[in-house]
Amino acid sequence: MRKEILIAIVVGVGVGIAVAFGIWRANSALKTNLPELPSLLQKQSPTEVPSEFKITLSQPEQNDVISESPVTVAGITKPASTIVILGETEDYVLETDNQGSFSQEVELTSGVNQILIAAYDAASENTQSKLTIVYSSEFAKDIVTPSVVSPTSKEDNAIREKVQEKLQAARNNPKAYIGSVTDKTLDSLQIKDESDEIQLVSVDPENVAFAKVLTKSTSKISFNDIAIGDFIVAMGLKNGNNVLTAVRILVTEPLETLNRRIVLGEIINIAKKEVTLQEKNGSEIILQFPKSWKGPDLDELEEENILFAFGEFEGNALNIRTIKVAEKEVSPTPAEE
Structure with missing residues (x-):
């Protein structure tokens, strides 16, 4: 019995040595055939991709309501480009600076202004952008500042301050929704814009100024005079849900295709x-x-x-x-x- 045990131990040790030797040989072969680890992890230099030739406007924004003319149109594009701005009545040609920045005072006409902005480089490549804004000198007069109720506690005071901050931010950036009326309720209008997007306008008939503006005449109207199918320009303050609280609404003729x-x-x-x-x-x-x-x-x-x-x-x-x-x-x- 002891002899058999001894033989088993000797055989087991031999097999273990053989297996260990085989593993060592395999590892040696792998190390010989594989590349060094640092070369696998080495970061490849990225292929340089030329920056896109486009115009980025810093001011004004799309569908801004502007109360004074002229307005500063400013932005950035490819450096050393020629900028062309076609307004409603005036055209402008200027050059960008070495960083590609540009700025130009542009005269506005009353109502919707469609402004075409283009940039040309020396290789004749070009990029264009259309900016739509609304000029209304009456809009600022129509905004009613809400009365502030005295706070009853510090918590109420903090809440009211936040509300006032949001209201002031909205007043500093009034917007216009432009399109055809598709639905009407007692206190709202639904319109479809030129991109076929549906936009909602909240209306308080007692605190909104209404007017009908045609080519040769302007007249005051009421909320009851607005009908489905009318083309309107609603100016006001947009909330976080993208609902426009109307301040002034114009019923006017549909915009002509920019030619x-x-x-x-x-x-x-x-x-x-x-x-x-x-x-x-x-x-x-x-x-x-x-x-x-x-x-x-x-x-x-x-x-x-x-x-x-x-x-x-x-x-x-x-x-x-x-x-x-x-x-x-x-x-x-x-x-x-």
Whole structure:
């Protein structure tokens, strides 16, 4: 019996040694074939991706209500770009600074203002943005400051202070909801905007100013005069649920499709009241000049000038409102977005 036990122990030790030796050989082989651990964890240098060419506006914001004109339009884009701003009645051309910042005072017209902003770089790449704001000099007069009730406790005082802070923040950033009325209740309007989004307007008929504004006339109306299908501009203060508490509501004509255009091209022909531009893609555009426009006279232009032209298309011709000869080397046609 003792002999058998001794033999078993010897055999077990031998098997253990063999297994251990096999594991050691396998580990040695793996270490030989695998790359060093640091090389696996080494961070690869990222591929550089060019920044997107776009316009970021810092002021004003979309659908802001503005009580004074002019308004400062400011933002940032690619450095050393040419900025073109087409307002309702005036056009502006300026250059960004070395950081890409720009700022321009823009004249507004009463009501909804659709402003087209474009940036062009020297390689003819371009980006555009449309800003919609509402100018109402009467809006500030229509805001009623609520009476403040004396607090009865410190807790009430803290709550009222927070409410007042939120109200003041809203007053500093009034908004407009613009669209067609799709539903009406005793104290609210539901509208659909140009993006087909549904927006809710809270209405206190006793504390809201109503007016009907047409091309040649303006008249006071009441909440009862507003009907489903009317196109309205509701101005007021937006709460955290995106419900607009109305202060002033205008019933007006639907907005026209923005037809203002910016054209960049090389002058290839100058006639009495027409100039022909050739874009980089080879297409030709005829510029028609009215009795007056903003920019150089026709006799100041020369063939091969690179020209910015702003206006509205009528048929195949661009009715000119403003022209400007490019002061720096710019490729004659913006690249398609």
